[in-house]
Amino acid sequence: MIEKSGGWAGKILRIDVGNRSAEVIQTSHYSEKFLGGLGIAAKIAWDEIAPATGALDPKNKLIFASGPLTGTLVPGSGRMEIIGKSPRTFPEEVVTRSGMGGYWGTDLKYAGYDALILEGEAEAPLYVWISRDRIEFVDAHELWGQDTFSTQKRLKEKYGSKTQVICIGPAGENKSRIAAIVSETSFVSGKSGFGAVMGAKKVKAIAVQGSGGSIHIAHPGRLINLASHYRNLIGYNPMREWTVGYVPSDDHFRFFKKYRTGNASCFGCPLQCFAFIKVPGSDPGQIHCSSYYYMKPSYAYYGESCEGDLALWEAVILCNKLGLCTFEMAGMVPWLKDLFEAGLLTEKTSGLPLSQSGSKEFIQTLLNSIAFREGIGEILAEGTARAANQFSGAWSLYEKYYPAHGQSEHNSVRDFPGIALLWALDSRDPMIDHHAYRHLSVSRQRWPDPYTVSAEKANSISEKIFGSKIAIDHGTYAEKAGTIAYCQNRSAIINSLVLCDWIYPIFISQSREDRMGDTAAESKFLSAVTGKDYGEEELNRIGERIFNLQRATMIREGRTREDDTLHEAYFRKAEIERDTNSEAMGHTNVASDQTRPVPLQIFEEAKETYYEIRGWDKNTGRPTRETLMGLGLNEIAEELTPKEE
């Protein structure tokens, strides 16, 4: 008998596509210490993915995990986390995470499973169909080679329109390191290249019917009241307005006005942060943030015209259909342009119409060549970081757009000390987990009335949450170490519950005059749902445990203090104002100096302070035995730091 408690579905499904078997394990084995989502998946990865395992090795696993708040009434509870050895991380393949919004994670839970462990390697392409207790492995020869849209449509035709599907496109099948896992038109797990892992396992899709299971709620009345209270408190989160009222630029505004038919959202979310777009001549779909990567190039090429609109839209749709990460293209497109202009790559050798960067033909040729590994696509499919080692002189141009880990710049790394540290300490782009901190410290300046948060109000929020207004001050590395440690713990919690980082932690409330948010939301929700009382401090502690578990995994894979850094170019003044797509994606700080170098010595000192705060060895960045034991990570301590005899 599987025990069931408030919030969790109770079961974890383990699927081996090699021998086509499935088994069920109990969530409670992990949930007390690691909650769910990121926490549970990170623990399973620690237990089951050996450090030497390659990302495309049959022994690698993908763990898709929702959490105790997923699919409950909590606003913004539609996400799930995916963990596994990533083919995308650079320079080494390491275990990392990549989230995904939408409806698949919630429906997996409604089918009765908190998480799914995908392992083994199929002999021939297949897809997995999950319906209540029935797990089917179905031949996918007919689907292999198809794009993600038609794959999903075919499966929805076969199993019913309410079926939720995650799948890969040709890029994943061909094991491109920048391949994504896609659901619907634009719910994408892209940053960690897990599409390639599914491709290596020859799993085209996992379809799930969200019925048969149910989620027990310990205090339904409390949950309903809390959900209503926090829905109001979140109020007019500017992210909601990203697609409606507040838009990053006039170009966006014009684009929306012409093509937005409505909005869309993940499960149970009041933000509706996706705009639904129909541009004649291409498929309709949802758009948000990094999907705008081709806006600047296409308008530069065509001017503001219907051709420009179609080119930028085709760039989004084709990425999602082929199953490629748009964020990677945000770096690769300008990088290729630079290579061409520097004479390091020609149209003839590359087979790409490089002189027409910004055109529809260029992006179609580029994306198809990568997804099918044709011509230069064979090299580019490895991702910009690995490809940059293939052309002489390409690396220095690459460093313009990529701060670390082979991931293109996301937020002003040079400009903001806290963000530089977050980048250096992660194994991937960290900024997907730190929007709340970013909004408080950076982007609030751009918000138009009535969403403005004055410097005075932001400072008093900072004082309340971080104990000081220096924590959000751009000018100094002082007090950033403790601040980001706190933010990392909070994001570990959010990714474990699993809630959306765009809402939580609630640092800013647009519905209050003083803009003061409420950081106790997560613990109150978790207490109401599970029936166990979680204090905010206790939850922070669990976050710290999960973060240290991730760090221990990195250390076991060989991470050292020297790896906690940025690419060298970031420690030098940039020669020119970089022409990245950050602006089109709303990422640039309006007052930013994008040429400013990260001050190496001060940066290193801040790192040391950070290690101290974390209870890690100052010289190596390894969590000490005491730290791990203190967090209840005893078995991890035993393996990582055996007691000296």
Add this chain to the structure above:
Amino acid sequence: MEWVTNLKFSEMNTRARRSLVANSLACTGCRTCETICSLIKTGLIMPESARLHIDRYPFEGKFVPNVCHHCSIPYCLKACPAEAIGISAKDGLVLIDKEKCNGCGSCQQACPYGMIVFDEVERRASKCDFCGGHPQCVKACPMNALGIASFQSKELK
């Protein structure tokens, strides 16, 4: 449960009543309504048991909430052989008397909107009961896509 009895066909058709209404253009398909409905009605979160449902067409950007209309001429009522479905004397709502329901499933077959939920284990039908006058789905919808419509009674000419 107090029902209007001996309603003539024409009286049923022209009675004052309230109904849920939905605006599909405002709906983003987030399913908050399904979640809260199932929680209130079953004590569990189980969207398939919700008394309303969202049809999502993600490749067309269309999200269609399907709600109970508490119809002027309720097909479910007409189909019920056990007289377990009636019209509330208080506010004209179409309600099921669980005690009388024999679990035959005729109402589910009859409803053109798919608004009858059938519990296979207990063999009982359920439907929207307007949460006693204050539908929680309307309150919880973050997009204000759900609402309440009032129909005045009318004399047929």
